Amino acid sequence: MDDELNALRRSRMRWNTPLSEAHASLLLDRMALSDGHLVDLGCGWGELLLRAVERAPGLRATGVDTDATGLERGRAAAAERGLAVEFTEADAASWDVPVERAFCIGAAHIFGSTKAALEGLARVVRAGGRLLYGDGFWSAQPDPAAVEIFGPDTLTLPELVEAAGAAGWRVLHLSTADQLEWDDFESTSRAGWAEWLAAHPADPRAEEVREWLDRRLREYVRDYRGVLGLAYLVLTR
Numbered sequence: 001m002d003d004e005l006n007a008l009r010r011s012r013m014r015w016n017t018p019l020s021e022a023h024a025s026l027l028l029d030r031m032a033l034s035d036g037h038l039v040d041l042g043c044g045w046g047e048l049l050l051r052a053v054e055r056a057p058g059l060r061a062t063g064v065d066t067d068a069t070g071l072e073r074g075r076a077a078a079a080e081r082g083l084a085v086e087f088t089e090a091d092a093a094s095w096d097v098p099v100e101r102a103f104c105i106g107a108a109h110i111f112g113s114t115k116a117a118l119e120g121l122a123r124v125v126r127a128g129g130r131l132l133y134g135d136g137f138w139s140a141q142p143d144p145a146a147v148e149i150f151g152p153d154t155l156t157l158p159e160l161v162e163a164a165g166a167a168g169w170r171v172l173h174l175s176t177a178d179q180l181e182w183d184d185f186e187s188t189s190r191a192g193w194a195e196w197l198a199a200h201p202a203d204p205r206a207e208e209v210r211e212w213l214d215r216r217l218r219e220y221v222r223d224y225r226g227v228l229g230l231a232y233l234v235l236t237r
């Protein structure tokens, strides 16, 4: 897809995870942000990072992602809101600066798996620091189609909590995305292109966009709605 459609695809999303404003605010509370260095590994456009700095202007904040489009959106939002956040285009798996606070949300695949992410992040966060970790888990028995989409390494919630403990983390907070958060996330993930398609039905790119939208909605309602959960853990070590 070209740059125009690429930028448009996620334009209706607040962030790239199923998370309400109220739930985000609760998670930021539990991160006890004040000063020190906060890094967001796999930050996307870093909206939660920007909210963190709005709450705690003493933070040094860095977002790391490989997606230039998302990083550009983050830089523009930071400039517009007068926030000092550094957005870095890099492989987050190679981050080796110890920090007081970290976010890693919906981005375990950067490290290869949930277990590898929890272990790798334990090397990033200083002792006594906090990590906001968001990851998918099976909230119901998946059909083979769901396993095909999300991979065989997806854990159940008890397995996820166990993996965090095995990597040396203590759980300070645990909450999961509810159905409305999921439905809003999925709807907003399609809305940018759905609105474009309604306005440009005869565009040469329309067929590809239509197929993507139809497949994503079909897979959601048929394969993983109510089956894939998203857990948010605030962890310390």
Ligand SMILES: C[S@@+](CC[C@H](N)C(=O)[O-])C[C@H]1O[C@@H](n2cnc3c(N)ncnc32)[C@H](O)[C@@H]1O
Binding pocket: 015, 016, 017, 041, 042, 043, 044, 045, 046, 047, 064, 065, 066, 067, 070, 090, 091, 092, 093, 104, 105, 106, 107, 109, 110
């Ligand atoms: C599901 S999105 C979550 C984004 C963000 N954490 C949020 O909650 O809005 C996963 C992000 O991981 C990023 N990503 C994938 N592989 C990466 C890598 N090796 N290094 C850094 N970021 C990566 C993608 O570009 C994408 O922005």
